[in-house]
Amino acid sequence: MKVSLGPVLYFWPKQTLTDFYQQAVSSDADIIYLGETVCSKRRELKSKDWLTLAKQLADNSNKQIILSTMALLEAPSEVRVLKDLCQNDQFMVEANDLGAVQILAEHGVPFVCGPAINCYNANVIQFLLSKGMTRWVMPVELSGDWLRTLLQDCQQLGIRDQFEVEVFAWGHMPLAYSARCFTARSENKAKDDCELCCINYPQGRVMRSQENQALFVLNGIQTQSGLRYNLLNEVPQLATLADIVRVSPENMASVSVPTQFKQQLNNYQAYVLDNKECNGYWHQIAGLAQHAYS
Amino acid sequence: MELLCPAGNLPALKTAVDNGADAVYIGFKDDTNARHFAGLNFTDKKLQQGVDYIKANNKSLHVAINTFAHPGQQQRWFKAIDKCAEIGADAVIVADIAALDYASKRYPELDLHLSVQASATNAPAITFYQENFNVSRVVLPRVLSIHQVKQLARATDIELEVFAFGSLCIMAEGRCYLSSYVTGESPNTVGACSPAKFVRWQQTPSGLESRLSDVLIDKYQQYEKTGYPTLCKGRFHVEESLYHALEEPTSLNTLSLLPELFNANIAAVKIEGRQRSPAYVEQITRVWRQAIDQYQLSPEHYQVKPAWGQALDKVSEGSTTTLGAYHKAWQ
Numbered sequence: 240m241k242v243s244l245g246p247v248l249y250f251w252p253k254q255t256l257t258d259f260y261q262q263a264v265s266s267d268a269d270i271i272y273l274g275e276t277v278c279s280k281r282r283e284l285k286s287k288d289w290l291t292l293a294k295q296l297a298d299n300s301n302k303q304i305i306l307s308t309m310a311l312l313e314a315p316s317e318v319r320v321l322k323d324l325c326q327n328d329q330f331m332v333e334a335n336d337l338g339a340v341q342i343l344a345e346h347g348v349p350f351v352c353g354p355a356i357n358c359y360n361a362n363v364i365q366f367l368l369s370k371g372m373t374r375w376v377m378p379v380e381l382s383g384d385w386l387r388t389l390l391q392d393c394q395q396l397g398i399r400d401q402f403e404v405e406v407f408a409w410g411h412m413p414l415a416y417s418a419r420c421f422t423a424r425s426e427n428k429a430k431d432d433c434e435l436c437c438i439n440y441p442q443g444r445v446m447r448s449q450e451n452q453a454l455f456v457l458n459g460i461q462t463q464s465g466l467r468y469n470l471l472n473e474v475p476q477l478a479t480l481a482d483i484v485r486v487s488p489e490n491m492a493s494v495s496v497p498t499q500f501k502q503q504l505n506n507y508q509a510y511v512l513d514n515k516e517c518n519g520y521w522h523q524i525a526g527l528a529q530h531a532y533s
Numbered sequence: 534m535e536l537l538c539p540a541g542n543l544p545a546l547k548t549a550v551d552n553g554a555d556a557v558y559i560g561f562k563d564d565t566n567a568r569h570f571a572g573l574n575f576t577d578k579k580l581q582q583g584v585d586y587i588k589a590n591n592k593s594l595h596v597a598i599n600t601f602a603h604p605g606q607q608q609r610w611f612k613a614i615d616k617c618a619e620i621g622a623d624a625v626i627v628a629d630i631a632a633l634d635y636a637s638k639r640y641p642e643l644d645l646h647l648s649v650q651a652s653a654t655n656a657p658a659i660t661f662y663q664e665n666f667n668v669s670r671v672v673l674p675r676v677l678s679i680h681q682v683k684q685l686a687r688a689t690d691i692e693l694e695v696f697a698f699g700s701l702c703i704m705a706e707g708r709c710y711l712s713s714y715v716t717g718e719s720p721n722t723v724g725a726c727s728p729a730k731f732v733r734w735q736q737t738p739s740g741l742e743s744r745l746s747d748v749l750i751d752k753y754q755q756y757e758k759t760g761y762p763t764l765c766k767g768r769f770h771v772e773e774s775l776y777h778a779l780e781e782p783t784s785l786n787t788l789s790l791l792p793e794l795f796n797a798n799i800a801a802v803k804i805e806g807r808q809r810s811p812a813y814v815e816q817i818t819r820v821w822r823q824a825i826d827q828y829q830l831s832p833e834h835y836q837v838k839p840a841w842g843q844a845l846d847k848v849s850e851g852s853t854t855t856l857g858a859y860h861k862a863w864q
Contacts, residue, residue, distance in 0.1 A: 311708075526710065
């Protein structure tokens with residue numbers, strides 16, 4: 240089982256991103272996804288900068304480098320940027336919207352189906368394979384049982400060996416995308432006049448209930464889980480179902496998380512989740528819950 | 534422009550037709566549609582009566598099959614499509630690629646409308662569904678500004694349907710897991726957002742509390758109007774500020790945008806609310822019928838009448854209305 244570093248979901252300054260990827264290159268991750276997936280106004284790195292960075296990473300490591308693309312595409316200008324990325328001719332692209340799938344299929348190149356695309360069953364997998372999908376990242380709300388049944392269906396259809404399975408296994412999960420920017424709203428600003436304030440919140444802004452429960456993390460137009468998803472305990476199960484587990488970076492220290500997953504593969508040790516972590520989705524219960532191991 | 538109204542049961546369907554709906558949309562009594570609520574939707578017997586009433590009045594029936602098929606259970610979604618073909622539905626509103634693929638191959642004559650749950654917000658995404666499944670209409674998610682709606686209308690040759698009135702989803706539909714994060718059940722997987730069985734109201738010394746599962750969504754003082762505890766409409770803290778961090782409990786109302794929607798050649802305006810009462814359906818349908826008729830009679834003199842606003846306010850969530858994402862300032 241391989242480990243990937245997912246795209247950085249927050250708005251980090253250029254230097255921070257550069258530093259992060261310098262460390263990521265020497266991490267235990269096998270795959271690195273990079274690119275802006277949340278908001279087109281975040282342009283510390285522009286498309287060509289991401290491509291340059293991707294080339295540097297590819298030249299300095301044997302890791303697979305993938306370009307991730309936006310989940311919510313509305314403006315024609317956003318579609319133009321998407322097209323440029325999809326036609327880069329060097330790196331595989333992670334599609335996070337079916338608009339990207341359309342462009343990639345027209346271009347005749349293989350792609351990763353990202354977690355923001357609604358692929359819930361084997362028939363959809365089969366259809367996306369016909370469009371060039373070679374890797375499927377499961378939507379974060381689905382469980383281990385769901386995955387097992389889906390893969391059994393794929394087996395019956397004779398397509399199980401035609402794609403890799405990746406599971407989001409660590410980090411704050413993207414749960415929703417909106418037209419509204421909640422970070423701007425939290426500063427009493429309109430989205431059009433946001434002053435790129437997301438850059439002040441390198442891990443998003445925590446939204447708490449009136450009982451002080453950390454419910455969600457506001458990350459621009461994206462709403463994330465208030466708790467960090469952590470499937471370190473599920474590694475033995477994951478290893479039988481998935482080809483790749485994804486670590487979603489939170490800060491510089493996240494580059495060491497792939498090591499933890501690899502250690503679990505070789506020398507499994509039960510991990511005690513703290514009160515800022517959850518694993519409910521995998522166990523088909525509320526996402527924010529922690530599974531009670533018996 | 535088609536006026537498309539919701540019906541969660543037979544009385545609502547008849548009310549919609551009687552008050553001027555051009556088309557009515559419904560769902561079957563199971564989790565193949567995104568309003569899978571207790572006591573709602575159509576059994577086979579009621580379905581036939583509904584179909585008969587629609588046909589007798591020369592209106593259109595759209596059936597929503599807009600959740601995502603569970604692994605190993607795809608046949609249930611396919612059978613729901615079969616049923617639409619059997620009853621002679623005028624259109625099926627579909628979200629899942631598996632169901633779209635099945636319907637387009639098995640029933641090439643059946644009109645396929647892309648559900649809002651499929652979240653197609655841009656031209657290449659629309660092309661994807663058009664080319665692969667021959668969908669004839671796309672229901673646009675409530676995340677686009679009116680400017681973006683117009684841009685899409687120019688960029689594509691497909692029929693566009695927009696939400697005109699009703700509860701406001703502020704997230705891109707079909708891509709929101711807030712509900713399953715807290716309850717384990719989401720619109721995509723079980724066909725309901727913030728399902729009623731997880732809702733709890735409790736009077737406490739400090740106010741009336743609304744909860745979803747155990748999560749406190751809001752707390753109301755006596756003078757405050759309460760709202761259904763949907764996660765995106767509660768009051769929460771971001772650092773020291775306590776406010777509706779995502780959205781206030783308001784309803785979408787686009788009566789004032791009607792001329793622009795006409796100019797953009799929008800094929801249909803959709804009223805949200807299959808879970809609402811026949812009384813709601815009656816009010817909304819009547820007002821929207823009048824508005825559309827008035828515009829068509831005399832576009833240059835179109836004005837939102839105060840009486841319309843009053844009628845709609847009575848049945849609106851939170852008693853206030855908004856233009857939502859259509860208006861850039863809301864975003």
